[in-house]
Amino acid sequence: MSDERTRLLEEMFRASPDALIVTGEDGTIEMASPAAEALFGYPLQDLLGQPVEVLLPEGLRSLHARHRGSYLTAPEGRPMGIGLELRGRAVDGSVFPLDVSLVPTKVDGRLRVGAFVRDATERRRGEDLLRFVNEISQRVITGDPTPDLLEMTARRARQLVGAVAAWIYIQSDDREQVVVAAAEGEAADSLRGATRPAATSLAARSMRLGRTLAIPDMTAERDVLTEARAAGFGPGLYLTMQAEDGPVGSLVLARRRDAAQFVAEEVGAAEVFASAAAIVLALGTARDDLERMRLSAEYERIARDLHDTVIQRLFALGMQLEATERIAEGVVAERIRATVESIDGVIREIRETIFDLNRPASAGPDGLRSQLRAIVVECAQQLGFAPRLTFRGPVEAAVDESLVPQLASVARESLSNVSRHAKATAVDVVLRVGEGWVTLSVSDDGVGMSGEPAAGHGLDNMATRAHRLGGELSIVGRRPAGTLLQWRVPLQVV
Numbered sequence: 001m002s003d004e005r006t007r008l009l010e011e012m013f014r015a016s017p018d019a020l021i022v023t024g025e026d027g028t029i030e031m032a033s034p035a036a037e038a039l040f041g042y043p044l045q046d047l048l049g050q051p052v053e054v055l056l057p058e059g060l061r062s063l064h065a066r067h068r069g070s071y072l073t074a075p076e077g078r079p080m081g082i083g084l085e086l087r088g089r090a091v092d093g094s095v096f097p098l099d100v101s102l103v104p105t106k107v108d109g110r111l112r113v114g115a116f117v118r119d120a121t122e123r124r125r126g127e128d129l130l131r132f133v134n135e136i137s138q139r140v141i142t143g144d145p146t147p148d149l150l151e152m153t154a155r156r157a158r159q160l161v162g163a164v165a166a167w168i169y170i171q172s173d174d175r176e177q178v179v180v181a182a183a184e185g186e187a188a189d190s191l192r193g194a195t196r197p198a199a200t201s202l203a204a205r206s207m208r209l210g211r212t213l214a215i216p217d218m219t220a221e222r223d224v225l226t227e228a229r230a231a232g233f234g235p236g237l238y239l240t241m242q243a244e245d246g247p248v249g250s251l252v253l254a255r256r257r258d259a260a261q262f263v264a265e266e267v268g269a270a271e272v273f274a275s276a277a278a279i280v281l282a283l284g285t286a287r288d289d290l291e292r293m294r295l296s297a298e299y300e301r302i303a304r305d306l307h308d309t310v311i312q313r314l315f316a317l318g319m320q321l322e323a324t325e326r327i328a329e330g331v332v333a334e335r336i337r338a339t340v341e342s343i344d345g346v347i348r349e350i351r352e353t354i355f356d357l358n359r360p361a362s363a364g365p366d367g368l369r370s371q372l373r374a375i376v377v378e379c380a381q382q383l384g385f386a387p388r389l390t391f392r393g394p395v396e397a398a399v400d401e402s403l404v405p406q407l408a409s410v411a412r413e414s415l416s417n418v419s420r421h422a423k424a425t426a427v428d429v430v431l432r433v434g435e436g437w438v439t440l441s442v443s444d445d446g447v448g449m450s451g452e453p454a455a456g457h458g459l460d461n462m463a464t465r466a467h468r469l470g471g472e473l474s475i476v477g478r479r480p481a482g483t484l485l486q487w488r489v490p491l492q493v494v
Contacts, residue, residue, distance in 0.1 A: 019117040023052050027068055030112065039119060041091035052115075057089045075104035075113065088117070097124045125160065125269050132156035133276045140280055150182035153277045154251070158185050160273055161266040163253040165233060167191045168241070169203035170249040178203050180225070181249070187231035194227050203250035206238040210247065212271055213238040216261065218254055228254065235261045239270055241278035248278050318343045368399055368431075371408045376429060379415035383427065387415065393433030398491055406465055407431070407440055410487045413458045414442040422446025422483065437471075439488035448477050462487055 013020060019036035023029055032047045040047075040055055047054075052068075053061040080086065080100035088098045097120040104113050135156070139149055150168050158166035165185035169178040178201050183191040198204040202223050206213050215236040218224045224236070234257035241249040251274045253262070262270075318340050325336040372389060380386040399407070411429060418424055424446035432439045463473040471489030478484050 016116075017118075021047075021052065021055075021115045021117060023113050023115070025072060025111050027052050027065065036117070039090075039117065040088065055088050057087055057095050060087065071102070071113075072111070075102075075111065077101075077103045080115070086120070088119075096121050099123065122265055125265070128160055129269055129273055129276075132160065132273065133280065136277055136280045140283055146281070147182065149281060151184060153281070154182045154184035157251055157253060157270060157273055157277070161237075161253060161262060161270050163255055164259075165191070165228075165231070165254040167228075167252050168249050169196075169201070169252065171198070171204075171207075177201075178250070187227065187233075190227045190231070191225070194225055196225055202238050203252065206240050206250045207247040210240050210242065212240070212267060214262065214267070217257065219257060228252075232257050234259055237262055237267065237270060239274040241274045241281070243278040243282040245282070248282055251277070314343055314346060368396055368404050368407065371404065372411055372429070372431065375408060375412050375415065379412070379419060382416070382419040383424070385425065385427075387427035387429050390428065390430045391432075392430065395431055395433050395438070398433045399438050400491070403438065403469075403489065406469070406489075407438070410440055410462050410465065411442070413462060414440075414485050414487075417458055418442065418444050418446065418483075422448075424482065433491065436491055437488050438491055439486060441484065441486045443478060443482060443484040445478075445482040448481055448483055 013033055016033055016035055019039045020031070020033040021029060021036055022031035029047050029050050029052055032044050034044070036042075036047065037044050042055075051065075053064055056064055078101070080102050086098045086100055087095050089095050099118045099120040101116045102113055103116070104111060106112070136149060136153060139152065144152075154166040154168050158164070163185065165183070165187055167180045167183040167188075170181045172179045172195070176199075177195045177197050179196075180191050180194045183189075196203070200223050202213055202215070202221070205223075215221050215224065215238070216234075218233040218236040219229050221229075221236075224233075228236075231254075233254035235255045237251075237253040239251040239253070240247050241251055251270070253270060255262070321336050321340050321343070325333050325340070328336055369391060376387050376389045415427065415429070418427055422444045424444035427442065427444045430439075430441040430443075432441070459473070459475070466473045466487055466489055469489040471487070474486045476484050
């Protein structure tokens with residue numbers, strides 16, 4: 001070979017961006033390019049004469065030695081470890097993924113194997129990025145709930161850049177604070193649901209500026225969430241989750257205090273993932289909106305069917321029974337009359353159901369109906385049976401929000417009194433709206449009023465509430481047994 005060609009090959013060997021490592025048949029390193037020194041951190045003179053397994057994690061060295069022996073039985077040029085996760089170990093102990101291509105050659109009758117080695121971190125990260133985004137997209141398509149999607153987004157983001165914790169902020173309804181909607185990894189339980197005023201939040205600042213904020217030490221930054229500072233996190237990233245219509249949240253990634261800072265490649269991959277996840281989650285929100293619209297339309301259809309078909313048939317049946325009652329006598333007439341009253345009760349319950357279907361928002365946890373239902377369920381444990389709850393009139397639409405806590409307190413106190421004193425076997429709770437008044441009635445079949453002074457202040461408190469609102473409280477006995485309590489106030493409270 002000419003001197004010129006020799007120099008050319010030597011220059012290519014030194015300038016190659018891939019590390020080139022040449023071993024003998026016994027696996028001893030005979031040559032290594034400068035890129036190998038840069039990749040693994042060993043000085044070239046320290047590598048020569050070492051077994052090639054020194055460049056692998058300790059747990060893989062014996063396995064690699066066996067594979068190397070098998071390879072030498074039929075050596076050929078090919079990528080190494082097809083389908084395997086190849087990893088190398090640097091002089092500082094850090095482990096990273098590798099791509100390796102093997103080139104066997106014979107010189108002067110001796111077999112040598114050249115290995116072209118490249119750091120595969122960025123290629124693997126790119127594959128993970130694509131796989132994670134596809135995974136979230138598929139979960140959106142299959143209809144997973146948004147909280148589950150947020151949890152998975154935080155988990156995959158943490159895995160993408162080797163963070164120990166990840167959480168996602170979203171803007172709260174009052175726009176004055178941000179709240180952690182999902183958390184993954186270390187300290188997840190303490191982080192999830194934590195809030196921060198928007199004015200001092202790094203997450204809100206990241207969303208407002210539309211760019212990533214890198215925090216060298218999260219424990220030393222006063223605007224970091226208190227729970228995150230307490231966890232002792234070090235390097236942190238605040239990434240805007242930017243969708244087409246603007247930011248939908250902020251993704252936060254954290255490492256331990258003694259860990260390395262996030263490098264540019266990691267920040268870039270995390271930014272791409274945050275933006276892609278934001279678009280997917282925005283699609284999930286749109287899907288939820290469409291589903292709510294579909295359910296609303298279905299509720300309206302069911303309500304129409306109940307009103308136009310079921311109620312009309314029950315009403316006609318009641319009319320027929322009333323006509324029969326007029327020609328009946330004695331026990332038969334009484335039974336028919338009781339059946340008609342039962343049908344009237346069923347019609348009232350169906351009308352309440354229709355009202356709920358037409359106003360699905362009233363099923364929310366803060367709605368008047370929902371609160372009274374929760375109180376009835378709560379008091380059922382004390383009573384030993386479930387009181388019957390009935391609504392008459394458009395209670396959600398007509399009753400002012402300021403009256404809701406008053407009605408809830410009166411209902412809870414009334415049922416508590418029944419459970420302590422009445423020895424009842426049945427209780428009816430009726431909330432009625434009509435003629436400018438809202439009336440809460442609680443009736444039971446118990447022992448009735450004792451005539452003795454009440455031991456507590458519950459009745460006095462209920463009466464005071466009513467009088468302050470321009471209303472009244474009345475308590476009367478029922479026949480043959482029981483008590484009827486009525487608490488009523490004007491609908492428009494001045």
